[in-house]
Amino acid sequence: MSGHLCVVGLGPGAPEQMTPEAVAALDAADELFGYGPYLDRVVLREGQVRHASDNREELSRAGAALARAAAGAKVAMVSGGDPGVFAMAAAVCEAIEAGPEDWRRVEMQVVPGVTAMLAVAARVGAPLGHDFCAINLSNNLKPWELLERRLTAAAEAGFVVALYNPVSRARPWQLGAAFDLLRGVLPGTVPVVFGRAAGRADERITIVPLAEADGGMADMATCVIIGSAATRVVERPGLAPLIYSPRSAE
Incomplete structure (x- = not known):
């Protein structure tokens, strides 16, 4: 049985x-x-x-x-x-x-369980408040050329992008290459959230503009959220900024 x-x-x-x-x-x-x-x-x-x-x-x-x-x-x-x-x-x-x-x-x-991009997004505001997609940056089971096409299409279409498995010892270069590609499509001011171990004792959340994003800022415990051109940063005196994607779009 x-x-x-x-x-x-x-x-x-x-x-x-x-x-x-x-x-x-x-x-x-x-x-x-x-x-x-x-x-x-x-x-x-x-x-x-x-x-x-x-x-x-x-x-x-x-x-x-x-x-x-x-x-x-x-x-x-x-x-x-x-x-x-x-x-x-x-x-x-x-x-x-x-x-x-x-x-x-x-x-x-x-x-089901709470997935990494939701835990990271909750730490910084609402970057997934409008349309978004999730991409596994590992090319172990798919070619890098396909990943390049998907990243470009997502950025051009206005999606916020959550990247899973951004780097590993065997793939140290791919996240940097992804940032270089996206800088050719998106403004350098677009916020990028590096959420490492969100919800755990060793959590580390870092927010930088796309122009300053570097592949060395992530490891395999990191989920990276890249805003769209519409994603906003709300500065708050004495508090961490809020990152959100407006619910409406033109």
Whole structure:
């Protein structure tokens, strides 16, 4: 008899930002799968089994979890932020489509979570107050040329852009290249928000104009939000500025 697989969003990092639904789903599971640092955020109850794996093993991780669920186990797959945003829900769906027939019989549930761009946006005001898009800047699964076309099209269309996975040890140059490309489309005054570890103890929020944005200001724990030409900066004496995108457009 098939078990159950729940793909759970842990939120951006702070325990209070995890939803009650996610907490209940984790408690109901017998076995937990996930990237090691994400599993480290979960306090295991007695009897639960932990299966940690590396960051770039999404499909093998999904397959291992599905195999256990197909054997009758109650399984939770943990994912940072929201599992449907550049995360494990898509990998599980892909594994089900390509895998054996018994994986399609597994009852699957996706439990949403607060994704990084929402946590970062909340720290600075409302930069996502008008139309926006999210782009995964990693070219591990798509060509860089496609990313260039998408960045250009989004900026020209007036979208605020949230960048996930902006840099890594293997990709130290891409965020800087993205800024160079965007400076050819957008005014240099457009605000850029670097939100590192939003909601966690080591949170760091930095706001600079696009003209001064540099790829070295981010790491893999950073979500970068690039405003549109309409995005506003409201200076406040003695307080951090507010960044917002007006609700209306001409």
